[in-house]
Each structure stands twice: as structure tokens, then as C-alpha cells.
Amino acid sequence: MKPVVWMHEDCLRPILPGAPAIFVFENNGHSLKRLVFLYECLLELDVEIEKGEIVPLVRAFAARHGADKIVTAFTECPRLMGYARTLGADVVNDDPFVAAAGPFDLKRFSRYWQRIERQALKL
Amino acid sequence: MKREFSSRAELVAYVKAEFPECSAHGEEVSETRGGRRAAEALLAKVNPDRYARSRNFLSGAVTRLAPYLRHGVLSLGEVRRKALTKPNHEKLVNEYAWRDYWRRVYGQIGDGVWKDREEPKRRWRDQREQAELPADIASAKTGLACMDGFASELVTTGYMHNHARMWFASYVIHWRRVRWQAAAKFFLTHLLDGDPASNNLSFQWVASTFGAKPYLFNRENLEKYTDGKFCKVCARAKDCPFAKSYEQIDQELFQ
Numbered sequence: 001m002k003p004v005v006w007m008h009e010d011c012l013r014p015i016l017p018g019a020p021a022i023f024v025f026e027n028n029g030h031s032l033k034r035l036v037f038l039y040e041c042l043l044e045l046d047v048e049i050e051k052g053e054i055v056p057l058v059r060a061f062a063a064r065h066g067a068d069k070i071v072t073a074f075t076e077c078p079r080l081m082g083y084a085r086t087l088g089a090d091v092v093n094d095d096p097f098v099a100a101a102g103p104f105d106l107k108r109f110s111r112y113w114q115r116i117e118r119q120a121l122k123l
Numbered sequence: 124m125k126r127e128f129s130s131r132a133e134l135v136a137y138v139k140a141e142f143p144e145c146s147a148h149g150e151e152v153s154e155t156r157g158g159r160r161a162a163e164a165l166l167a168k169v170n171p172d173r174y175a176r177s178r179n180f181l182s183g184a185v186t187r188l189a190p191y192l193r194h195g196v197l198s199l200g201e202v203r204r205k206a207l208t209k210p211n212h213e214k215l216v217n218e219y220a221w222r223d224y225w226r227r228v229y230g231q232i233g234d235g236v237w238k239d240r241e242e243p244k245r246r247w248r249d250q251r252e253q254a255e256l257p258a259d260i261a262s263a264k265t266g267l268a269c270m271d272g273f274a275s276e277l278v279t280t281g282y283m284h285n286h287a288r289m290w291f292a293s294y295v296i297h298w299r300r301v302r303w304q305a306a307a308k309f310f311l312t313h314l315l316d317g318d319p320a321s322n323n324l325s326f327q328w329v330a331s332t333f334g335a336k337p338y339l340f341n342r343e344n345l346e347k348y349t350d351g352k353f354c355k356v357c358a359r360a361k362d363c364p365f366a367k368s369y370e371q372i373d374q375e376l377f378q
Contacts, residue, residue: 011195031148033281035138037315040157041196049124051141076230076320095198097223106231112224113217120216123207
């Protein structure tokens, strides 16, 4: 298997160390201060930085590296997960807050906290 | 895109040139540095015990980790485990859990975070709602030293203390009757940690469309947790709209 990583702005940390990685800046209305912050995060990572449309750029990157798999990090963002589906990417949730399995009652935080508290407070 | 820069100034100039549209939101750059090194330096300083005792004060021992959590430079699992190695960590872990909770709700409702989750629990006395954020609020010219200070810090640095976010949101939504979505957009644009999950759902909590009652504050509360630094210099200190009891504010604002 020869994977590449599509890194997105909800997970700027290595999820598959050693695998070639790409990040694509979309034109999504960020302020200069946020763009500079994101860019500084990327400069500390071993990642190719591009701007433009995510799907064609990630596909071209995967082809260039002869990859047979694209891997990306899980996020709750529907837009980013939509791209992951289009790319046919494997989605990994590498380090969740707690490993408790759902479904959860999310009507109010107090109900959620009651459910996960014991696990959250245990190493 | 380029990866080698001789200075931060060169990086900033490059980003401005590559993304000219971002100037629509101003030319400010935060002193908060991106990257794992900066995140780890802050994480090492986190003191859950001091956090629990002082986090509501603007001068309190808050973590400043939000931008790094927002963008996954640090994972929630990692900061939780780090907190657990230190004494009196329950409150901090509970606050991290809020971020996890907002994310899970976002995962359930997606772009529904832009719509009222529930009916507001109270109706304003004055029903004239403002669809857009008034210019005096966005440009820090309300004359209220606290609110202008918060807006100015947000635009300049991309940061606002959590308690200030609550006061500011409450002022904008309930005193000025601005649609919470307009204020949420302002925050999303300028916060380094702005994300639709924590941001929009917190606005809904203040608005009472995702909570049991509207969040209100008064001058006594704000003055206490800011050590009075705004009230001392406020031109409107004598006609402060917040210098009332909670009962008076409730009656004034709501039916």
C-alpha cells in the first residue's frame, strides 16, 4: 500500500508519519491573521502547500506519488468530509477526546457530560 | 507554495500577495504564532488548578490553546491526558468536553448550526431585530469601553477571553437585538479559533435557542471579572446600560 495524506485545516498534525502529505488553501474567506496562523502551522509540518480546488489538487498529488490510497483525518465539518467522500479517502479519527461509543444524547451538555465524565477523568 | 521565509514579515507579505481577498477583513496579524512548538510551550504552562480558580477573570490563568485545538495542531485527547497528570483538573477537562460536545452536535446537524436549534425562551420587549451587525459595534465605537475594548482586541489579535465572548454576545444579541448569526459571522472572521461548532452553538446558548434561558450579565459582574479596568475609563460610566440589577435588566429587555 502506498498512501498519501490530505491534510485539512481541522487537523494540522501528522496522522500518518512518513507518508507524503498535501494541504490545499481554499478561497474560504479567512482573515489575514488566520491565514498567517495556518501557514505557520504548516511550515512546521512536512507537507506540500497548495492553493485552489481541493479535489483535483489532491488527486493530482496522489497520482504524482503513485499512491493507491488517500488518507485524511476525521472532522465534523460536512464540507471537508464531503471532499473526503469525493476523493474516496480513508478517514481516520486518530485521537478522539474519549473513546466512548455513541449514540449520545446531545440535547444538553449536562447529559453528554454525565455519560462521558468517568472516562474523561481517567487516564 | 513557498516554504522558506527569512522572517515573519516576509511570510506575512507573501500571504497578503497570494490571498489578496483576505484584506477585506483587515491587515492585522496576531502575535499568536502558529505551529506545534508554540502550542507545546503553552501546553506545558497549563495549570488546571489555577485555571479552575481564576478562569473567569480576564487576568486569569486561561490556557490560550483554543486556536491550536480548533485546527487540530493539538488533539482534544492529548490535552485531556496532559491535564489528568496535574492536580485539580476536573474543571479544565469539563471545559475541554464542551468543545467535544459542540463538535458532536455539529456532526449531527452540520450547517444547521446556522439555524435556531430551538425557539428562543424569551421575547424581547422591543421586537425590532437587526439583521446585520451595526457598524459602531464592529468598529469598536459604541462608546462603551468594555465592548469597544473587546471588539478591538478581537480584530487586532484574533483573541477574546471566553467570559468577554459571553458578555459581548449578550450585549449584541439582547441589548442591541442583533440576529445572533450576524455576530457569529463577525467572530468567525476574526477569531483565530473561530469554528462553526463552538462559535455558533455558543452564540445560540447566549441567545437561548440552544439553552434554557438567555445569558445576561450586569456591570457588577463585568467590573468584578475585569478588575474594573474598562469602567474606570469609560465615557459612559455614568449612563452605563449594564449598571442595574438582573431583575431590572430582565424587565427592561424582555416581555
